[in-house]
Amino acid sequence: MRRHPPTSGTVTSGERDATQPQVRDQAEPSLSNATNRVDSGEAGQITLTVNGVTHHVDVADDTLLLDALREAVGVTSVREGCGVGACGACTVLTGGTSVSSCLALALRYDGAEITTAEGLDENDDVVSSFVECGAAQCGYCIPGFVLMSAELLAENPRPSEQDITDHLEGNICRCGTYPEIRRAVAVAAERRSPK
Amino acid sequence: MREIEQSWVGGSRPRFDTAGRVRGMIAHVGDQAVGxxxxxxxxxxxxxxxxxxxxxxxxxxxxxxxxxxxxxxxxxxxxxxxxxxxxxxxxxxxxxxxxxxxxxxxxxxxxxxxxxxxxxxxxxxxxxxxxxxPVYDLADALAGTAYVHDELRPSSVFGDLKHLRGVRDTNVNYTYNLRTGDAEAARDAGAHTVTGEFWAPPTHHVxxxxxxxxxxxxxxxxxxxxxxxxxxxxxxxxxxxxxxxxxxxxxxxxxxxxxxxxxxxxxxxxxxxxxxxxxxxxxxxxxxxxxxxxxTTRHGAAVSSSLTADAEGNLVSSVADVRYDTGAYADVGPRITAKSGMVAPGPYRIANARVLSRCVYTNKPSAGPFRGFGVPQVTWSHESLIDELAHELGEDPYAFRRRHLLREGDEAPMGTRMHSADFVGCLDAVANAIGWFDPLDRGTGRIRRGRGVAVGVKAVLTPTIANAVLQLNQDNSATLLISTVDMGQGSDTIMAQIAADVLRMDSRRIHVVRADTDATPYDTITAGSRSTYHTGNAVRRVAEAMRDKLIGLAAERFGVPAEEVSLTPDGPRAGSHEVTVAELVHGHFGARGATLTTEANYTSSWTPYDKETGRSDKVTEHWFAGAVGARIAVDTATGRVRIEHLAVAGDVGRAINPTLVEQQLSGAAIMGIGHALFDQLVLDQGQLINGTLLDYQLPSIRDLPDQLTPIVVESPHDDGPFGAKGVGETGILGVAPAIANAVRDAVGVRLTRLPLTPESITMALEENQ
Known part of the structure; x- marks a missing residue:
């Protein structure tokens, strides 16, 4: 199950790595969704380290992490499917922990290290297992499943079928790719921790 | 099999850009920067x-x-x-x-x-x-005291609706009638009749x-x-x-x-x-x-129906009154009403059939097409009825169906013959898969097991038009222009496989262009499981035209008649003559990067059904045949259904890509599990009350059956590309009735309203005591 975003305070994970490339995002980003309200003013600038690259992002009080990632950082594997934390398409990992970015206020993630599916290497155990098992049809929801699977295997290198089900039940694949996804997670576990 | 052959028809090559999909690198419409x-x-x-x-x-x-x-x-x-x-x-x-x-x-x-x-x-x-x-539901609408629209306004798209222009004082925007023989008389004279009032609620695609x-x-x-x-x-x-x-x-x-x-x-x-x-x-x-x-939503549908057998157990009459609730706007409801109404008797030999199928306006969100195009709602009715009739006659529900199923060449009650529709093969396959013929541990105490089967039939959208343009690049890669939209079914993959098979090239070197009406040619729609057959045929033809062009150029180059030239993965050959496609095209144009272009069309035809009888000798280009088998356990204390094994079979003619076909079958089955057990839109006085994903339940990985078996049945179609037909909808048709029939088998109650919620099962069990 994904972690519910915190209700207060700031989530930080690790110090900023001075050797990492720094990207100053444009004040006028190529907005696809443009959810920042013109009349609410900027609440401030936060720093998000996304897939190892640090971004300084201007956000309002009510800017969602989902929108900050999609519109300011330009990460499009993070997707809105329901807006209420019920489908998992917007899942990201912050400091290795899954979060529904559609429920998370961006301000509270100042300094966070965020991983999205693009940030995983194509030879990553989970990614390559999903590819080999054909665990994607339209593929829209799959990045969320990939990240949940990565989180599961980090916590539990040898998950049972029931463990896999328990961890992925909050993600919806409307194409019904569940059998292939379950197989892919088992293959990734085997690959990472051979018996 | 050589690697290149894995990329042709019958090969399970991976879907186009699986790696990009897995990491979310495919850009969708909402990802585009708009400035x-x-x-x-x-x-x-x-x-x-x-x-x-x-x-x-x-x-x-x-x-x-x-x-x-x-x-x-x-x-x-x-x-x-x-x-x-x-x-x-x-x-x-x-x-x-x-x-x-x-x-x-x-x-x-x-x-x-x-x-x-x-x-x-x-x-x-x-x-x-x-x-x-307000007109809240079908009953309000058919009472005829208030009207959602003042008058009917047929569009110019479907010419056969013209006669409805200006009709007033009705909420029924379309009526389809099927009259074969005298079904009412045959029912009244029949030895055994079962009846039911069936309801399939509105649902959402999500x-x-x-x-x-x-x-x-x-x-x-x-x-x-x-x-x-x-x-x-x-x-x-x-x-x-x-x-x-x-x-x-x-x-x-x-x-x-x-x-x-x-x-x-x-x-x-x-x-x-x-x-x-x-x-x-x-x-x-x-x-x-x-x-x-x-x-948009899926039509809620009410079906009042009966099925009658004579003393020998022959099916003699099917009668169905079908009402599709199309909401405030008709969308394609009238087509759904006809296409589904005509198969309301089911895929059986029945001498007499009467169907009244109506599309009804109400003050609700509009209902339109949804995987299955209205057929799952009538399959719910006919597969429940025939099951109940078998029980009444003391016959095995599998064997009873099998005896009456339409065979190759048989005429369906609506007048069109069957071809490439192997209902018997599908039914046998799912029955075998779930162990129908083996003893069943029926359980003790509160857990009771049962098995059920169901068969579905659907017509492909007809007539429709498909076009394809193929550009063969000088480097022996190709660009295929079609207006089919890949939405997960894998059309970008299988269309390339069809063209590559004809051209003996690697299908991964063929790029399918995303639909752009400035560039890609007209194609009716990507829907109704029509693309593999229709667009696939256009693609086959466009590739054949390219093959002929290449062979012509090679014959000219070799100085031999075209009949002596064959196309191989290494290029055209004639005796000792050989040339690669790249050399051939380069030689023809004298330029690198040049392209050869061909175009092709495929159009299917039909005979419109008769307005009075609803019959036609060719109402569809081809049929989809599918079957579902379910072995389930019911917890009689809670009413919860656990699906132990679900087998879903579809006759696809020929599988262009068997893995993608299996995914369509199992994906449809999983969607069908939702429709069977919990999926429904709830409206109260016109207000949708569960229209968020916090409230609307969809199948998750937890709802997977303990075992799910997709089964590809291949009964090649004479005119399909390599014998192929589509498969997107086949798997969903029979899921709900197969599960309900298994519930009937397990605990002896017949439920006629979907979904089969725990509450509905425990209530039925209490009433049955």
Missing amino acids: AAAHVAVHRATQPHARIEAVHVDEALAMPGVYGVVTGADLYKQLGDRLLTGPAFADQPALAHEKVRYVGEPVAAVLAADLATARAATDAIWVDYEDLP PIELPCTIAWVDSGRLEMLTTTQTPSYVRQTIADLLDLPLSRVRVTTRPLGGSFGAKMYDRLEPLAAALAWTAGRRVRVTATREEAFLL
């Missing part, structure tokens, strides 16, 4: 049926960042009756004009600098309504990608990028709406993040086009999940 655009949000109706007295927009207009507010009346002033669009009836305005007909109907659109401002401004709009008598349309005006042309399965249809609709020649409308797409019928015909596109055109600026229209629930 300076007006973001659009919609103010929606609060009343199910009311006259619009006034729309107050001043407060919204005064908000910072709001560019403008547009009402239905504003659009009507500019567009007149052209504002009303729809595939069957031109009945739906992009923004409500004069009346609202369902809670949630768009009334006014706000254009603003950003989406949050636009959405906030919609809350500053208010509307004065004069309430009209593709995880939300709909999005970006529209702009460029050099006097309306261009758009949109999430649609029907780009060619949308181009025509927008041309009609704006009174433009087709050449001045461009509709482009990206791969869809699922659709299942949700993103077709008139969704966001008419509004986006009207706003972009009248405001003269780029607009971006999207929907929240809550709004997407209101854009």
